[in-house]
Amino acid sequence: MFDLEKKIKxxxxxxxxxxxxxxxxxxxxxxxxxDRIDELIExxxxxxxxxxxxxxEIGDVKKVATEFYKTSTTKPYLDNSSGINLGILNNFIxxxxxxxxxxxxxxSLNILGLVIGITSALFIYLFIxxxxxxxxxxxxxxxxxxxxxxxxxxxxxxxxGITSNPFRAGLExxxxxxxxxxxxxxxxxxxxxIDDQNFxxxxxxxxxxxxxxxxxxxxxxxxxxxxxxxxxxxxxxxETAQKYFGTENPxxxxxxxxxxxxxxxxxxxxxxxxxxxHVNFDLAVSIITFSDYNxxxxxGWNQVHTYALLSEGVELADxxxxxxxxxxKYFGDxxxxxxxxxDLNLMPLDEVYFSNFLAFDWQVExxxxxxxxxxxxxxxxxxxxxxxxxxxxxxxRSVSRAKEVGVRKTLGAQRLILFAQFMSEAFxxxxxxxxxxxxxxxxxxxxFEQMIGTSISINLFSTEIILMTISILLLTGFLAGVYPAIFxxxxxxxxxxxxxxxxxTSQLVTRKGLIIFQFxxxxxxxxxxxxxxxxxxxxSDKSLGFQPDQLLDISVNNSTARNNLPQMxxxxxxIPGVEEASVMSGSPGGFFDTYSFNVExxxxxxxxxxxxxxxxxxxxxxxxxxxxxxxxKAYSTDSASAIIIxxxxxxxxxxxxxEAVGKQIGxxxxxxxxxxxxxxxxxxxxxxxxxQIDPLVVSMTRDYRNIVLKISTExxxxxxxxxxxxxxxxxxxxxxxxxxxxxxxxxxxxxxxxQRKVFFxxxxxxxxxxxxxxFGLATFNAEKRSKxxxxxxxxxxxxxxxxxxxxxxVLIIIGISFLIAAPVTYxxxxxxxxxxxxxxxxxxxxxxxxxxxxxxxxxxxxxYQTVKVAWSNPVDSLKDE
Amino acid sequence: MLSKELMAASTRPLILTILKRGESYGYQxxxxxxHLSGGTLEWSxxxxxxxxxxLQKDGCIxxxxxxxxEGRRRKYYSITxxxxxxxxxxxxxxxxxxxxxxxxxxxxxxxxxx
Numbered sequence: 004m005f006d007l008e009k010k011i012k013x014x015x016x017x018x019x020x021x022x023x024x025x026x027x028x029x030x031x032x033x034x035x036x037x038d039r040i041d042e043l044i045e046x047x048x049x050x051x052x053x054x055x056x057x058x059x060e061i062g063d064v065k066k067v068a069t070e071f072y073k074t075s076t077t078k079p080y081l082d083n084s085s086g087i088n089l090g091i092l093n094n095f096i097x098x099x100x101x102x103x104x105x106x107x108x109x110x111s112l113n114i115l116g117l118v119i120g121i122t123s124a125l126f127i128y129l130f131i132x133x134x135x136x137x138x139x140x141x142x143x144x145x146x147x148x149x150x151x152x153x154x155x156x157x158x159x160x161x162x163x164g165i166t167s168n169p170f171r172a173g174l175e176x177x178x179x180x181x182x183x184x185x186x187x188x189x190x191x192x193x194x195x196x197i198d199d200q201n202f203x204x205x206x207x208x209x210x211x212x213x214x215x216x217x218x219x220x221x222x223x224x225x226x227x228x229x230x231x232x233x234x235x236x237x238x239x240x241x242e243t244a245q246k247y248f249g250t251e252n253p254x255x256x257x258x259x260x261x262x263x264x265x266x267x268x269x270x271x272x273x274x275x276x277x278x279x280x281h282v283n284f285d286l287a288v289s290i291i292t293f294s295d296y297n298x299x300x301x302x303g304w305n306q307v308h309t310y311a312l313l314s315e316g317v318e319l320a321d322x323x324x325x326x327x328x329x330x331x332k333y334f335g336d337x338x339x340x341x342x343x344x345x346d347l348n349l350m351p352l353d354e355v356y357f358s359n360f361l362a363f364d365w366q367v368e369x370x371x372x373x374x375x376x377x378x379x380x381x382x383x384x385x386x387x388x389x390x391x392x393x394x395x396x397x398x399x400r401s402v403s404r405a406k407e408v409g410v411r412k413t414l415g416a417q418r419l420i421l422f423a424q425f426m427s428e429a430f431x432x433x434x435x436x437x438x439x440x441x442x443x444x445x446x447x448x449x450x451f452e453q454m455i456g457t458s459i460s461i462n463l464f465s466t467e468i469i470l471m472t473i474s475i476l477l478l479t480g481f482l483a484g485v486y487p488a489i490f491x492x493x494x495x496x497x498x499x500x501x502x503x504x505x506x507x508t509s510q511l512v513t514r515k516g517l518i519i520f521q522f523x524x525x526x527x528x529x530x531x532x533x534x535x536x537x538x539x540x541x542x543s544d545k546s547l548g549f550q551p552d553q554l555l556d557i558s559v560n561n562s563t564a565r566n567n568l569p570q571m572x573x574x575x576x577x578i579p580g581v582e583e584a585s586v587m588s589g590s591p592g593g594f595f596d597t598y599s600f601n602v603e604x605x606x607x608x609x610x611x612x613x614x615x616x617x618x619x620x621x622x623x624x625x626x627x628x629x630x631x632x633x634x635x636k637a638y639s640t641d642s643a644s645a646i647i648i649x650x651x652x653x654x655x656x657x658x659x660x661x662e663a664v665g666k667q668i669g670x671x672x673x674x675x676x677x678x679x680x681x682x683x684x685x686x687x688x689x690x691x692x693x694x695q696i697d698p699l700v701v702s703m704t705r706d707y708r709n710i711v712l713k714i715s716t717e718x719x720x721x722x723x724x725x726x727x728x729x730x731x732x733x734x735x736x737x738x739x740x741x742x743x744x745x746x747x748x749x750x751x752x753x754x755x756x757x758q759r760k761v762f763f764x765x766x767x768x769x770x771x772x773x774x775x776x777x778f779g780l781a782t783f784n785a786e787k788r789s790k791x792x793x794x795x796x797x798x799x800x801x802x803x804x805x806x807x808x809x810x811x812x813v814l815i816i817i818g819i820s821f822l823i824a825a826p827v828t829y830x831x832x833x834x835x836x837x838x839x840x841x842x843x844x845x846x847x848x849x850x851x852x853x854x855x856x857x858x859x860x861x862x863x864x865x866x867y868q869t870v871k872v873a874w875s876n877p878v879d880s881l882k883d884e
Numbered sequence: 885m886l887s888k889e890l891m892a893a894s895t896r897p898l899i900l901t902i903l904k905r906g907e908s909y910g911y912q913x914x915x916x917x918x919h920l921s922g923g924t925l926e927w928s929x930x931x932x933x934x935x936x937x938x939l940q941k942d943g944c945i946x947x948x949x950x951x952x953x954e955g956r957r958r959k960y961y962s963i964t965x966x967x968x969x970x971x972x973x974x975x976x977x978x979x980x981x982x983x984x985x986x987x988x989x990x991x992x993x994x995x996x997x998x
Binding site: 027030038061063066073 | 909914928929930931934935937938949956957958959
């Protein structure tokens with residue numbers, strides 16, 4: 004059967020072999036051919052005859068091509084006068100495009116590698132920009148400093164995030180010339196009631212009158228300078244105002260907080276679109292409302308964040324030398340008595356977000372600069388790996404391009420022109436890849452945001468990002484193109500035309516060196532992933548000191564439920580499957596109170612974590628007493644006069660375990676009379692494993708906000724409806740809010756888990772790019788050595804012999820790269836593991852597994868090509884020439 | 885058959901003349917030439933296109949892509965001012981040669997009657 008279309012296609016193919024034809028020319032000739040064929044068919048010819056006649060009438064395509072060449076080329080490659088001008092640039096692009104189209108495998112391997120590389124780098128760049136955008140929206144941001152206390156500890160200097168309320172006035176009074184004003188922000192929560200509606204607000208903060216002058220949140224109603232001057236005033240976020248009052252003007256309206264006091268709304272602020280802040284609150288009540296409270300006036304009562312706005316022209320270095328004197332004045336006696344110095348540290352606002360090492364930095368959002376560095380390095384490595392691919396593939400192809408260079412040089416092309424030609428090929432490819440990457444980033448931004456768990460508030464089409472992309476592309480194009488361009492343009496024309504260009508050893512060494520480098524990076528990332536995985540698994544598996552998967556935490560979120568607690572507990576305990584029921588103030592893996600304590604032999608109060616609980620403390624958590632006894636119903640005095648501390652607290656207070664029992668500790672806020680330590684409980688992790696266990700004080704003070712049930716894990720789905728039913732009986736208006744404590748802990752490691760995913764993804768990407776490069780090289784290598792393979796096969800080599808021959812070299816290369824990567828990774832892993840209070844050992848098997856994985860990937864990549872060539876009939880490869 | 889040299893010399897004015905009558909595309913131009921010459925002018929079809937391109941390069945004609953009713957893309961050429969000028973010059977030259985030959989090869993050469 005005669006296939007006309009196929010014939011025409013083939014005919015077109017034969018035209019394409021002639022470089023003189025440009026795209027439009029071929030199409031024009033095709034249109035001619037078809038017109039003629041149509042006419043011939045109409046006059047009775049068969050398709051075959053019509054095609055034969057029509058194409059022969061057009062004539063010898065080569066001759067026509069020569070004519071085209073004469074008409075289209077005036078001055079071939081011989082422009083010696085002005086070096087590179089625009090016409091030549093145009094010519095470069097045209098020729099580059101043709102060269103790239105002619106070698107589809109090579110071009111697609113290169114572009115694929117570049118696209119993956121550039122896309123990853125762009126994503127990482129967006130992530131880093133996003134992290135760096137924290138706290139950048141305040142007009143006076145460069146003059147704002149957060150005030151921290153600084154203490155020398157045996158483990159090193161400790162910075163404490165929280166300070167006390169009097170710091171604000173104290174700093175303003177002592178440094179009138181240097182500090183324009185100071186501001187206070189105190190984290191907290193509460194229940195807000197409007198008419199009959201109640202809202203649980205977890206971000207209800209206290210702020211002083213200066214706060215909104217230091218931090219210039221835009222106000223959409225009210226005056227930021229006067230909003231919090233009066234007691235019983237409150238400023239709302241735009242979203243909160245809408246939630247409470249809808250479209251009504253909120254200014255002048257009243258809200259009730261914690262069912263007691265009424266606050267007047269005096270302002271509504273807005274967080275600018277996309278802005279990020281280290282503190283996030285929905286309501287700010289004027290702190291002066293609490294001027295009668297102890298915390299408002301006492302220097303030792305640390306529970307707020309203090310900020311200093313330095314006067315214009317004042318540098319940190321101007322004020323720093325005077326800070327010790329300030330502390331001497333206000334804390335001199337205290338420090339002398341504790342025999343420990345406390346100093347002040349002023350931290351620039353732009354560093355606050357990244358200071359995740361701060362102790363007691365309540366409700367402050369922190370990022371990790373290390374993560375930024377790690378990701379930044381990964382981005383650079385990925386780009387480098389992609390660039391190396393380019394270099395390797397380009398030089399590997401140099402054999403086939405040697406003749407081209409020879410001919411061009413013979414025709415008078417200067418080296419500079421050839422260099423520019425090869426560079427333009429590199430840039431063309433980089434920019435094409437960049438274009439695709441940009442589109443990919445645009446479409447894959449939402450899944451990426453999900454993976455890293457934050458929304459990226461950066462506009463992809465901003466000048467900054469576009470300029471950055473272009474510079475990445477220029478850099479990639481340049482780095483990847485410059486070496487092949489120098490190398491290729493250096494061929495001597497006679498040698499290139501007459502002889503087969505063979506590679507000097509230096510060439511081969513460079514190429515192998517680059518592969519070693521690529522695989523060293525890939526190995527490094529894979530070992531890294533393996534260690535990160537192990538560490539995070541270790542953390543999530545590490546015993547917390549109690550069994551979180553048996554615990555169910557129910558929030559006592561309303562007063563009806565609170566008033567009915569004892570009866571509700573009785574009924575809950577009655578459910579078969581509920582092993583223990585307890586009420587407490589904190590929630591394991593979640594929020595714990597911190598109170599100041601008056602401790603025997605210490606004059607000033609000390610801050611420690613607190614847990615208020617009933618008498619079932621050790622039963623619920625399955626904890627052992629190290630010394631002394633647990634709370635006991637038999638001792639009626641326990642609820643008012645007994646206290647239990649953990650081992651860490653004993654250490655913190657400078658006691659020994661044996662002398663702890665009998666000591667006096669009183670909660671400065673809650674206890675009228677000091678309590679007696681009746682026992683020391685073993686340490687358990689009530690918070691995340693990132694941190695050491697903190698000192699904890701446990702008492703039976705009646706302040707219960709959570710019911711914690713210890714349940715049998717066998718029939719949870721059967722238990723939940725029964726628990727819910729009892730809750731509904733006692734608290735008909737408020738639906739039950741419960742969570743499993745093990746899930747709560749899992750949430751603490753969410754950011755770790757996310758980083759793990761991101762790290763994993765980018766490592767995979769690096770190894771994929773490296774394998775792409777290896778694949779390309781293996782292809783060329785296998786083609787080049789196809790004769791050798793043919794001979795080997797004829798002489799009786801089996802497939803496995805051939806595979807061995809080709810893989811041997813690769814295995815040596817991978818081996819070397821691994822030897823380079825392993826020690827570097829070891830060092831980096833040690834650095835990273837230092838972050839964790841509880842960490843794995845930097846063991847060998849991560850390295851061995853990663854080595855095997857890389858090795859296997861490389862072997863598969865190389866063998867695919869080898870097998871393909873080795874399977875072909877040796878006659879085919881040997882007969883030509 | 886015309887000689888190669890004469891073919892080459894006459895192609896340009898011939899194409900320009902055809903295009904002066906209205907825009908046209910490669911295949912049609914060739915058909916016109918064949919038709920007009922009654923078969924005495926036989927080109928290898930493909931050779932027309934380099935000439936068209938050269939003419940365009942010299943500014944004598946211009947081109948545009950048009951999609952025909954059958955959906956085939958065709959490159960249409962039309963003559964420009966420069967082309968008209970060139971055609972005029974060529975016409976004068978060809979006619980003057982023609983006149984000389986007509987005189988020499990006429991039924992009764994003038995010099996013979998003298």
